[in-house]
Amino acid sequence: MKVSRRALLGGAAAVASASVLTRSPRAQAQSKSTRADVVVVGAGYAGLAAAWQLHKAGLKVVVLEARDRVGGRVWSIDLKGGGWLDLGGQWLGATQDRFAALIQEMGCQTYPTPNFGDTLYRGVTSSGYYRVKADGSNWESVPGSDLIDEADEKLSAMVDQIDPKAPWQHPQAAIWDGLTFGQWLDQNVPDANARRFLIASVSYACASPQEISMLQLLFIIRACGGLAMLDGFEGAAQQDRIIGGAQVVAKRLAERLGSRIQFNQPVRKIRWSDRGVTVFTDQQAIAAQSVVIAVPPTLAGSIEYEPSLPTDRAQITQRWPQGCVIKVGMVFEEPFWRKDGLSGASIDYGSLVGETADSSTPPEYSKQGILTGFVYAETARQVLRLSASDRRQQLLASLQGRFGDRILKPVFYQEMNWAMQPWTKGCYAGYLAPGATYLFKSAVRDPIGPLHWAGTETASQWPTFIDGAIRSGERAAQAIFSQR
Amino acid sequence: MKVSRRALLGGAAAVASASVLTRSPRAQAQSKSTRADVVVVGAGYAGLAAAWQLHKAGLKVVVLEARDRVGGRVWSIDLKGGGWLDLGGQWLGATQDRFAALIQEMGCQTYPTPNFGDTLYRGVTSSGYYRVKADGSNWESVPGSDLIDEADEKLSAMVDQIDPKAPWQHPQAAIWDGLTFGQWLDQNVPDANARRFLIASVSYACASPQEISMLQLLFIIRACGGLAMLDGFEGAAQQDRIIGGAQVVAKRLAERLGSRIQFNQPVRKIRWSDRGVTVFTDQQAIAAQSVVIAVPPTLAGSIEYEPSLPTDRAQITQRWPQGCVIKVGMVFEEPFWRKDGLSGASIDYGSLVGETADSSTPPEYSKQGILTGFVYAETARQVLRLSASDRRQQLLASLQGRFGDRILKPVFYQEMNWAMQPWTKGCYAGYLAPGATYLFKSAVRDPIGPLHWAGTETASQWPTFIDGAIRSGERAAQAIFSQR
Numbered sequence: 016m017k018v019s020r021r022a023l024l025g026g027a028a029a030v031a032s033a034s035v036l037t038r039s040p041r042a043q044a045q046s047k048s049t050r051a052d053v054v055v056v057g058a059g060y061a062g063l064a065a066a067w068q069l070h071k072a073g074l075k076v077v078v079l080e081a082r083d084r085v086g087g088r089v090w091s092i093d094l095k096g097g098g099w100l101d102l103g104g105q106w107l108g109a110t111q112d113r114f115a116a117l118i119q120e121m122g123c124q125t126y127p128t129p130n131f132g133d134t135l136y137r138g139v140t141s142s143g144y145y146r147v148k149a150d151g152s153n154w155e156s157v158p159g160s161d162l163i164d165e166a167d168e169k170l171s172a173m174v175d176q177i178d179p180k181a182p183w184q185h186p187q188a189a190i191w192d193g194l195t196f197g198q199w200l201d202q203n204v205p206d207a208n209a210r211r212f213l214i215a216s217v218s219y220a221c222a223s224p225q226e227i228s229m230l231q232l233l234f235i236i237r238a239c240g241g242l243a244m245l246d247g248f249e250g251a252a253q254q255d256r257i258i259g260g261a262q263v264v265a266k267r268l269a270e271r272l273g274s275r276i277q278f279n280q281p282v283r284k285i286r287w288s289d290r291g292v293t294v295f296t297d298q299q300a301i302a303a304q305s306v307v308i309a310v311p312p313t314l315a316g317s318i319e320y321e322p323s324l325p326t327d328r329a330q331i332t333q334r335w336p337q338g339c340v341i342k343v344g345m346v347f348e349e350p351f352w353r354k355d356g357l358s359g360a361s362i363d364y365g366s367l368v369g370e371t372a373d374s375s376t377p378p379e380y381s382k383q384g385i386l387t388g389f390v391y392a393e394t395a396r397q398v399l400r401l402s403a404s405d406r407r408q409q410l411l412a413s414l415q416g417r418f419g420d421r422i423l424k425p426v427f428y429q430e431m432n433w434a435m436q437p438w439t440k441g442c443y444a445g446y447l448a449p450g451a452t453y454l455f456k457s458a459v460r461d462p463i464g465p466l467h468w469a470g471t472e473t474a475s476q477w478p479t480f481i482d483g484a485i486r487s488g489e490r491a492a493q494a495i496f497s498q499r
Numbered sequence: 500m501k502v503s504r505r506a507l508l509g510g511a512a513a514v515a516s517a518s519v520l521t522r523s524p525r526a527q528a529q530s531k532s533t534r535a536d537v538v539v540v541g542a543g544y545a546g547l548a549a550a551w552q553l554h555k556a557g558l559k560v561v562v563l564e565a566r567d568r569v570g571g572r573v574w575s576i577d578l579k580g581g582g583w584l585d586l587g588g589q590w591l592g593a594t595q596d597r598f599a600a601l602i603q604e605m606g607c608q609t610y611p612t613p614n615f616g617d618t619l620y621r622g623v624t625s626s627g628y629y630r631v632k633a634d635g636s637n638w639e640s641v642p643g644s645d646l647i648d649e650a651d652e653k654l655s656a657m658v659d660q661i662d663p664k665a666p667w668q669h670p671q672a673a674i675w676d677g678l679t680f681g682q683w684l685d686q687n688v689p690d691a692n693a694r695r696f697l698i699a700s701v702s703y704a705c706a707s708p709q710e711i712s713m714l715q716l717l718f719i720i721r722a723c724g725g726l727a728m729l730d731g732f733e734g735a736a737q738q739d740r741i742i743g744g745a746q747v748v749a750k751r752l753a754e755r756l757g758s759r760i761q762f763n764q765p766v767r768k769i770r771w772s773d774r775g776v777t778v779f780t781d782q783q784a785i786a787a788q789s790v791v792i793a794v795p796p797t798l799a800g801s802i803e804y805e806p807s808l809p810t811d812r813a814q815i816t817q818r819w820p821q822g823c824v825i826k827v828g829m830v831f832e833e834p835f836w837r838k839d840g841l842s843g844a845s846i847d848y849g850s851l852v853g854e855t856a857d858s859s860t861p862p863e864y865s866k867q868g869i870l871t872g873f874v875y876a877e878t879a880r881q882v883l884r885l886s887a888s889d890r891r892q893q894l895l896a897s898l899q900g901r902f903g904d905r906i907l908k909p910v911f912y913q914e915m916n917w918a919m920q921p922w923t924k925g926c927y928a929g930y931l932a933p934g935a936t937y938l939f940k941s942a943v944r945d946p947i948g949p950l951h952w953a954g955t956e957t958a959s960q961w962p963t964f965i966d967g968a969i970r971s972g973e974r975a976a977q978a979i980f981s982q983r
Contacts, residue, residue, distance in 0.1 A: 193681035193709030195933055201674075225677030225712075225934035226818070281803065283767055283781075297767075297781075313817045317801035319765065323919040326823065326883045330918055330925060333797045333820035334710070334932065339810065393938055399810045434814055435807040441814060448818065448932040449679055450709035454877055 051077040051303040053495060054294045056282045056318075059087020060481050061469040062309030063268045064117065064488030069307075070272060072496065077301055078272065079294065081281040081438045085269040087310075088439050089481060091260020094427060098381030099260040100344045102431040103442065104481045105374065105387075106261075108252035110240060111482035113489065114264075121267035124258040129350070129373040130248045132358040135417050138208035139365035144417060149248075149358060159208045166209035170216065171242055173229070179238035180475045183456045188230055192453035196232050197224030211364045218369070219245060219479055220446040221338025223392045228449040235446065238478050248360075252480065253372065258380070261481065281438070284319040285466070292465050305498070307491045309469035309484075311337055312445045314438065324466075327458040334451035335472065337441025339434050341395045343368065343388035343410055346427035350375050350384030352418055359386055367394055367413040383426070388414065399432060406430070444479040445472045460490075467491040535561040535787040537979060538778045540766045540802075543571020544965050545953040546793030547752045548601065548972030553791075554756060556980065561785055562756065563778065565765040565922045569753040571794075572923045573965060575744020578911060582865030583744040584828045586915040587926065588965045589858065589871075590745075592736035594724060595966035597973065598748075605751035608742040613834070613857040614732045616842040619901050622692035623849035628901060633732075633842060643692045650693035654700065655726055657713070663722035664959045667940045672714055676937035680716050681708030695848045702853070703729060703963055704930040705822025707877045712933035719930065722962050732844075736964065737856065742864070745965065765922075768803040769950070776949050789982070791975045793953035793968075795821055796929045798922065808950075811942040818935035819956065821925025823918050825879045827852065827872035827894055830911035834859045834868025836902055843870050851878055851897040867910070872898065883916060890914070928963035929956040944974075951975040 053069050055062045058080035066076045084090070088103040107114055107125055118125060133146035138159055145157045154160050177185060185191065196217055204210045219235050220227050236242060244251050257263055269276055284295040285306060292306045308315045316332025323329055350373060352359050359373030368388040375385045390398060390410065398406045407428060414422045433442035447459070460473040469491040474483030539550045542564035553560045568574070572587040591598055591609055602609060617630035622643055629641045638644050661669055669675065680701055688694045703719050704711050720726055728735050741747055753760055768779040769790060776790045792799045800816025807813055834857060836843050843857030852872040859869045872894065874882060882890045891912060898906045917926035931943070944957040953975040958967030 189709065190685075193679045195677045195679065195682075197677035197934075198682060223934055223938060225673065225937065226932070228709075228933075313800070316797070319921055321921070323921045326880055326916060326918040329921075330820065330823060330880070333924065336814065336817035336932070339814060396810055396814070396938070432810060434810040437803055437805070437807045437813075440817065448710070448820070449712075450681075450707055453709065454707060454880070 048300045048302070049077065051075045051301055052305070053077075054079060054292065054301050054303045054306045055309055056294070056306060057081075057087065057309040057470075058085040058265075058269065058276055059309060059470075060089060060265060060484035061471060061488040062087075062307065063265055063272070064113075064485040065307045065309060065469055065492045066272055066275065066488075067268055068489055068492035069495065070275065072492075076272070076275050077303070078276040079280040079282050079296060079301075080276060080278050083278045085276065086262040086265040087484075088433055088436075088442055089261045089265060091262035094346060094381065094383065096346070096381060096383050096426065098376035098383055098385065100346070100385060100429060101256075101260050101262070101374065102342060102344065102429070103433065104261050105256060106253045107255040107257060108477075108480065108482065109244070109250050109254050111252075111477055111480065113485040114480075114482040117268070117485055118257065118264050121264050123264050123267060125255040126258060126377050128248050128253050128256055129375050130358050130360065131353050131373075132356045134358050135361040135363070137363040137365065139211045140207050144361075144363070146356075159206065162206040162209045163212045166204045166206065166213050167242060169203060170213060170236075174233050174236045174241060177233045177237040179234060181457070182230055182234040182237075183453045185230070188453045191233065192228045192230035192450055194229045195225050195449055196227050196229055199229050200224055215362070215364055215369065216242065218340075218389070218391050219443070221340040221392055221441070221443055222446055226336075226392075226448070227446055228452065230452045231447045231449075234452060235478060238475055238483075239480065256374075258377070282318055284321060286321045287465055289464050305465045305467060305495050307467045307469050307488070307495070309488055309491070310438070311440060311470060312472050313337055313440055315468065315470070325463060327455055328463055331447075331451060331455040331458045334448040334455070335445045336448065337434065337439065337445045338443055339392050339395045340442050341390040341399070342431040342442075343390065344374070344427070344429040344431070345386045345388065345411075345422070345425040347384040347386070347421065347425055349382060351421050352384070352386070357418070359384075361417045363413075363417065367398060368410055369394070371414065371417070386418075386422075395432070399434075460487075462491075462494055467494055532784045532786070533561065535559045535785055537561075537789045537791060538563060538776065538785050538787045539791045539793060540778070541565075541571065541793040541954075542569040542749075542753065542760055543793060543954075544573060544749060544968035545955060545972040546571075546791065547749055547756070548597075548969040549791045549793055549953055549976045550756055550759065550972075551752055552973055552976035553979065554759065556976075560756070560759050561787070562760040563764040563766050563780060563785075564760060564762050567762045569760065570746040570749040571968075572917055572920075572926055573745045573749060575746035578830060578865065578867065580830070580865060580867050580910065582860035582867055582869065584830070584869060584913060585740075585745050585858065586826060586828065586913070587917065588745050589740060590737045591739040591741065592961075592964065592966065593728070593734045593738050595736075595961055595964065597969040598964075598966040601752070601969055602741065602748050605748050607748050607751060609739040610742060610861050612732050612737050612740055613859050614842050614844065615837050615857075616840045618842050619845040619847070621847040621849065621900075623695045624691050628845075628847070630840075643690065646690040646693045647696045650688045650690065650697050651726060653687060654697060654720075658717050658720045658725060661717045661721040663718060665941070666714055666718040666721075667937050669714070672937045675717065676712045676714035676934050678713045679709050679933055680711050680713055683713050684708055699846070699848055699853065700726065702824075702873070702875050703927070705824040705876050705879075705925070705927055706930055710820075710876075710932070711930055712936065714936045715931045715933075718936060719962060722959055722967075723964065740858075742861070766802055768805060770805045771949055773948050789949045789951060789979050791951045791953050791972070791979070793972055793975070794922070795924060795954060796956050797821055797924055799952065799954070809947060811939055812947055815931075815935060815939040815942045818932040818939070819929045820932065821918065821923065821929045822927055823876050823879045824926050825874040825882070826915045826926075827874065828858070828911070828913040828915070829870045829872065829895075829906070829909040831868040831870070831905065831909055833866060835905050836868070836870070841902070843868075845898075845901045847897075847901065851882060852894055853878070855898065855901070870902075870906075879916070883918075944971075946975075946978055951978055
C-alpha cells in the first residue's frame with residue numbers, strides 16, 4: 016500500500032488525528048496568529064447577531080469579513096439630494112420580532128412603508144392596468160381575480176401542511192421534493208393569469224419555476240407565515256422601514272463590536288477537530304474553540320475544510336444555489352405617482368420589472384420620491400446579457416405604462432445585481448435544489464463538532480429575510496453556549 | 500454618493516478598469532511571481548490534456564494542482580500482493596478515441612476488462628438471483644425483463660432526440676428540464692423492477708431520481724452514445740482497462756510536463772481582464788495571457804474572481820453539484836467467482852451494493868481477484884452515516900447472496916468516497932440541477948475573455964468519463980490557439 020487508508024476514507028479516524036491547533040507550514044508563513052473563543056465568518060446580520068450574543072456573554076469573539084463593510088446583502092447608500100437608498104434587504108415585517116428587538120436595542124427608528132394610494136395590476140392576458148385599492152376592497156372586480164384566488168388557495172392548502180422546522184417529515188416530502196414548481200403549475204393551474212401570479216411566489220426564492228421544488232417553496236412560504244404575510248405591507252412582511260436604511264442597525268452593532276470585526280479578510284480554509292478550529296485568511300491564522308460560518312451556503316461550501324466535511328455537509332452546499340434578482344432604485348424630485356392617487360406599488364408579471372414599491376424616505380429626510388423595481392430570476396439573467404444602457408432603457412420603458420413619461424427620467428438610477436457580488440453570489444437568498452430538502456434533511460443546519468452554520472438560509476422562521484438571518488445567528492450562539 | 504456605481508454594477512466598465520497584471524498589495528506579499536502564456540488550474544485528465552496540447556504548440560504553461568499528485572478523480576494504488584486498484588475512473592470504452600490516442604501516445608497498454616462468465620441479476624420483486632449470459636442471450640427468460648426492455652426503449656426514444664452539443668434546443672427542453680427523473684418514472688414506468696432498473700440510468704450522474712431533470716439525464720446518456728453503450732463491456736463504455744491502472748497515463752504525461760506542474764497549490768483567486776489574468780495561490784501570483792480552469796464546476800465556482808464573473812457563469816456553478824458514489828475495492832487471493840461460472844458482474848438495485856464488476860488485473864501481474872462494488876447516491880449517503888466498521892460489514896453482507904461466504908473475507912478492502920475528497924467533492928461527475936441545462940444553455944462551456952473552462956462536465960462527448968475530460972481540455976487548448 017502506497018497510500019494511507021485514512022487519507023482515502025477521510026472518516027472519523029482522520030478527524031480524530033487532525034493536528035488542529037498546531038501550526039501548519041502554511042500557518043507559519045502567515046504574518047500573525049491570534050486566539051479567540053469563537054471566530055465568526057461573515058459580518059452580515061447572521062454573523063453580527065451571533066457575535067453580539069457571544070460577546071455579551073463574555074466570550075472573546077473575532078469576526079472575519081471579506082468585504083470592507085458590515086451588513087452583507089443589506090447595504091444602504093446616502094443619496095445626493097438627501098435620504099438613502101437600500102440596495103439590498105430593506106423591510107421590517109410584522110412578527111419579525113428578532114429584527115425588531117435588535118433595532119430597539121441599537122436605538123434605531125422605523126417608519127411605516129409608504130403605501131398612499133392604489134396598486135396597479137395587469138394580468139398577462141389583460142390589455143391595461145387595473146387600480147386596486149390599498150385595502151384590496153375592489154380586488155374582486157378585477158377580471159380573473161377569482162381564478163387567482165382559487166390557485167392561491169390551492170397552494171396555501173399545501174403550505175399549511177408543512178412543519179417549517181422539518182419540512183422533510185411531510186408524508187409527501189419525497190414526492191413534493193421531486194416535483195418542480197413549474198410541473199405543479201402546469202398540472203394544477205390552467206389559467207394563465209393565475210399561473211403567472213403564482214410564479215411570483217417563487218420570487219421569494221428568486222428562482223425560475225423549473226429550478227425549485229414544491230417542498231422547498233412550500234417550506235419558504237410556510238416559514239415566513241404564508242402567502243398573505245409575504246405579500247402585504249401593513250401587518251405583513253413589508254410593514255416598516257428603518258430610518259437611515261436597513262444597514263444602519265448593522266453599523267451600530269459593528270460600532271459596539273469595534274475592532275473585534277476585521278475587514279478584507281476572506282476566509283480560505285478552516286482546520287477543525289473535536290478540540291477546536293484554526294481559521295485561515297490570506298494574512299493570518301486564528302485558533303478558537305468554535306466557528307460560526309455565517310455566509311451564504313454556496314460560499315460556506317467554497318471554504319477549504321481540513322479534514323473534509325462529512326459527506327452530507329460537503330454535498331448539501333453544492334445543492335443550495337443563490338437566487339437571482341436585480342433591484343432597481345429610481346430617484347425622482349418628488350413621489351409624483353402619489354398625485355395620481357397611486358401607491359407606487361405595481362404588479363405586472365408579463366413585463367421586465369414584475370413588481371415595484373414606493374421606497375421614499377419620510378419627507379423630513381428628503382422630499383425625493385424613490386421607486387424600487389424588481390426583476391426576477393430568468394428575466395434578470397436575460398436583461399443582464401444586455402449592455403448597461405440598453406438594460407436601463409428597457410427596464411424604465413417597461414414602467415412607462417404604469418407611471419407615465421416621468422418614469423423615464425430619474426435624477427438617479429441604480430441597479431443592484433447581487434449575483435455579481437463575489438461575497439453574496441445572488442439574492443435574496445439560497446434555496447435548496449430539487450431533492451435536497453428531502454434527502455439532506457437537518458444537514459441544513461446541524462452543527463458538526465466545533466463548526467456552526469448560520470445565515471438566513473438556515474433559519475426555520477423568516478428565511479430569506481433579515482429577521483431569519485438574526486435568528487440563525489442567535490441559534491448558533493445558543494448552540495455554542497450549550498456546548499460549553 | 501458614497502459608493503462607486505461601478506463597484507455596485509460590476510459590469511463591463513469594471514472589467515475594463517481592473518488592474519490586471521499590476522501587482523496588488525496581496526500579490527506583493529506573496530513570495531514569488533512568474534509569467535506564463537497559459538496557467539492551467541488542475542492536473543486531472545482535463546488539465547493535463549490542455550497543458551499537453553499547449554506545451555506541444557510551444558506555449559509556456561504552468562499547471563497548478565491542489566493535491567500532491569496528478570490524475571484528479573483517477574487514482575491508482577499498487578496492491579501488496581501485486582497488481583493495482585483503481586480508486587476512481589478505470590475503464591477505456593469503445594469510441595473513446597481521445598483517451599485511446601493519449602494512451603498510445605504515452606506508450607501505455609490496455610487489456611480487455613475481465614468478463615468470464617454469467618452476470619447475476621435480481622429484481623426488487625424477485626426472491627433470488629438469475630444468471631444472465633455475458634452475451635445476454637438468455638435475458639428474455641428472466642421474469643419481467645420484457646417490462647424492463649419496454650421502459651428502456653421509452654427512455655431511449657427520448658435520448659435519441661437530444662443534440663448533445665445543445666440539449667437546450669430541444670422543443671421540449673423547458674418542460675423536460677423542469678421534470679425530474681423521479682416524476683417521469685412515476686408517470687411512465689408502472690413496473691417496480693423496470694423502474695428500479697432505469698434508476699440505474701442516473702448512476703452515470705450518481706444522483707437520486709428527485710435530484711436530476713430528464714433533460715440533463717437524457718443529455719448525459721446521449722452524449723455517451725446511449726444506454727447500451729453506457730452499460731456494456733465489450734464494444735461499450737467498460738471495454739478495456741489500462742495496465743498499471745488508469746492513473747498511469749496521467750503520470751507519464753506529468754513526467755513529460757515535468758516542473759511545469761506545481762503541486763500543493765490550491766488556486767484561491769483569479770484576477771482577469773481582456774488583457775490577461777493573474778492567478779493567486781497561497782504562495783505565488785502567476786501572470787498569463789489565459790487560464791484553463793480544469794476542475795469540477797463546483798470547485799471552479801469556489802475560486803474568487805476579480806472582477807466577478809458575469810451573472811450566468813457566477814450562477815451556473817452553484818447549480819452543478821457533484822454526484823455521490825462509494826467505490827468499494829475488494830481483493831481476494833483469487834477471482835473465486837470464476838470457478839462458479841460467474842463473471843463477477845452483478846446487478847441488484849434493491850441492495851446496498853447495486854452493481855459489481857470484476858476488476859482483476861491480468862494474471863501475469865497478480866493472481867489476486869479484485870471485485871469492485873458501487874454504492875450510489877442516496878444509498879451511499881445513508882451508509883456513510885454509519886461507522887466505518889458497520890458500513891464495511893453491511894456492504895459485504897449485501898454481496899453474500901451473490902458470491903457466498905468468501906466475499907466476507909477480503910484480504911484487502913478499500914472504500915473510496917470522493918465526496919470527502921476536498922479537491923473533487925463527489926463522483927463520478929457534476930450534473931446540472933433541474934432547470935439549469937435549459938436556462939443557462941452554453942454558459943456550460945463558453946469562454947469568458949481569457950477564462951477557459953474544462954473538465955469532463957463541460958464535454959459534449961463522453962461527459963463523466965476520462966475521455967470527456969481529455970476532449971474538454973483539448974477544446975480549451977484549441978480555443979486559446981484560435982484567440983492568438
